[in-house]
Amino acid sequence: MNPYAVAVLIGITFGWTLERAGLGSAPKLAGQFYLTDLTVFKVMFSAIVTAMLGAFWLSRLGILDLSQVYIPETFLGPQLAGGLLFGVGFVVAGLCPGTSCVAAATGRGDGAMVMMGMFSGVLVTGLVFAPLREFYESTSRGSLTLPELLRVPYGVIVCAIVAMALIAFQVAERLEKRA
Amino acid sequence: MSTPPRRYADPYLAGVCLGLVLLAAFVFAGRGLGASGAFASSAAGVVAAAASPSRAAANPYFARYLAGDGPWREWLLFEIAGVIGGGFLSALFAGRLRAAIERGPNISGRSRLAYAFGGGAVMGVGAVLARGCTSGLALTGGALLSAGAWVFMIAAFAGAYAFAPFVKRAWR
Amino acid sequence: MRRALAAAAAILGVLALFAGKAPSIQSVAPVELAEWIRDRKPNLRIVDVRSEAEFDEYHLPRAERFTSTTTFAADDTIVFVAGGERSVHRDVYILRGGMQAWIDEVMNPTITADAPLSARAAYERASVVSRYFGGVPRVVDKLPAMHADAKYVRRRGC
Numbered sequence A: 001m002n003p004y005a006v007a008v009l010i011g012i013t014f015g016w017t018l019e020r021a022g023l024g025s026a027p028k029l030a031g032q033f034y035l036t037d038l039t040v041f042k043v044m045f046s047a048i049v050t051a052m053l054g055a056f057w058l059s060r061l062g063i064l065d066l067s068q069v070y071i072p073e074t075f076l077g078p079q080l081a082g083g084l085l086f087g088v089g090f091v092v093a094g095l096c097p098g099t100s101c102v103a104a105a106t107g108r109g110d111g112a113m114v115m116m117g118m119f120s121g122v123l124v125t126g127l128v129f130a131p132l133r134e135f136y137e138s139t140s141r142g143s144l145t146l147p148e149l150l151r152v153p154y155g156v157i158v159c160a161i162v163a164m165a166l167i168a169f170q171v172a173e174r175l176e177k178r179a
Numbered sequence B: 001m002s003t004p005p006r007r008y009a010d011p012y013l014a015g016v017c018l019g020l021v022l023l024a025a026f027v028f029a030g031r032g033l034g035a036s037g038a039f040a041s042s043a044a045g046v047v048a049a050a051a052s053p054s055r056a057a058a059n060p061y062f063a064r065y066l067a068g069d070g071p072w073r074e075w076l077l078f079e080i081a082g083v084i085g086g087g088f089l090s091a092l093f094a095g096r097l098r099a100a101i102e103r104g105p106n107i108s109g110r111s112r113l114a115y116a117f118g119g120g121a122v123m124g125v126g127a128v129l130a131r132g133c134t135s136g137l138a139l140t141g142g143a144l145l146s147a148g149a150w151v152f153m154i155a156a157f158a159g160a161y162a163f164a165p166f167v168k169r170a171w172r
Numbered sequence C: 001m002r003r004a005l006a007a008a009a010a011i012l013g014v015l016a017l018f019a020g021k022a023p024s025i026q027s028v029a030p031v032e033l034a035e036w037i038r039d040r041k042p043n044l045r046i047v048d049v050r051s052e053a054e055f056d057e058y059h060l061p062r063a064e065r066f067t068s069t070t071t072f073a074a075d076d077t078i079v080f081v082a083g084g085e086r087s088v089h090r091d092v093y094i095l096r097g098g099m100q101a102w103i104d105e106v107m108n109p110t111i112t113a114d115a116p117l118s119a120r121a122a123y124e125r126a127s128v129v130s131r132y133f134g135g136v137p138r139v140v141d142k143l144p145a146m147h148a149d150a151k152y153v154r155r156r157g158c
Helices: A003-020 A026-034 A039-060 A076-093 A097-105 A109-127 A130-136 A146-150 A154-178 B011-029 B036-050 B053-058 B075-094 B109-130 B134-143 B147-171 C002-017 C030-038 C052-057 C098-107 C117-132 C150-156
Strands: A140-142 C025-028 C044-048 C063-065 C077-081 C092-095 C110-112 C138-140
Touching: A003 A097, A003 B011, A003 B075, A026 A039, A026 A076, A026 A109, A026 B147, A039 A154, A039 B011, A039 B134, A039 C002, A076 A109, A076 A130, A076 B109, A076 B134, A076 B147, A097 A109, A097 B036, A097 B075, A097 B109, A097 B134, A109 B036, A109 B109, A130 B109, A146 A154, A146 B147, A154 C002, B011 B134, B011 C002, B036 B053, B036 B075, B036 B109, B036 B134, B109 B147, B134 B147, C025 C030, C030 C044, C030 C092, C030 C098, C030 C117, C052 C063, C077 C098, C092 C098, C098 C117, C110 C117
Parallel strands: C025 C092, C044 C063, C044 C077, C077 C092, C110 C138
Antiparallel strands: none
């Protein structure tokens, strides 16, 4: 099937699911960082655990060839710095790039404004990219995965992450009750 | 009288559904989800249109989006179009379509819009450096156990929690 | 419902500890296979499963056609080229991307002048074997158009 048609279909389900979970509403997302509403964490990590288990087992059963799936590459410095910056921007804006599109699509002016801010930030950073380039390309580790980094079998990491997520969900439920 | 908006879905169930969408992307598209890349590609396209394609291609960051089929035939742009459509449809059927500026109780609409733009801009810088955002890097890379994705995710949560007290007036 | 989801996750997670490795049909990248051929990797068998006409037109160095009389030894390293089937042999590979990838990556590797360092290392490695087999590594202005596949994504990020 045409790859762009696949992209649209996947996007539609992505956007639908985000809106259903309430992640098109900035105050709800921001609640994560004041420990009053941990929906962001619950949705994100349920998704990660589901896709992680799915990828592991489909690969183990020979149905999915993981070597043909693009694994985001590791650049330790830029991703650490970029992550910190992104987090700061996230709590200020209350929406991330994906959810800002959902918010805008449902009529929220703040969502549209986050999109415009994102676009501007990316544009300006791209225009003044030259001094950033060296840092941007530094500390590359290629397609490094946690099993390779920690020298522990894939299945063990999967099990550990499931365990940590289940425990974290319990903690999240307790934190929300106290809020 | 209009019907009240439906309740939000259970977050764990929504998360599982999102995970299945992500898994479907692995199987049928050989890649995961994303969002910030769509902004980068369109920024490259705008620069090429506003200046000239050759000057834009001279920029080391935008050059990659101008290669190949060009910045507008970018998988993520089609995906984001879908996200907008899907978000709209979900809100439509749930009675949640509403022209509004969502904000905390102690901040004006204008301030909120300023925070939205500023926060978005800072996220844009972070996403360029990290080569992704919560959708592309945290969700996709997280599920595939990319080390850099987990570094990004932990750093993003840390940055947000650390800065939250400074923008409390926006949300509480 | 939440309990059911949590239980399912827990079970699948614990089973993952005992799951072992994915089935051992592996793929080999064209440049690595080129190195194996050049370095005369022992017991290497390259089996081209295409038609006789296609084979006669162009085939890999040291490749052989798969015929009814083809036999393999137990400790052969077998590389099937352009399609290939699972077999019970231990060391079975499929050339990743088939003939097209061999031509694109070994015979005609390309790079742009301003490519990042990580891409340069891969290009240098490819150029060495490329020249050995009479290919043409080139520096180009614009990378060739690609489908929505893994390499394309690498260049553009998410």
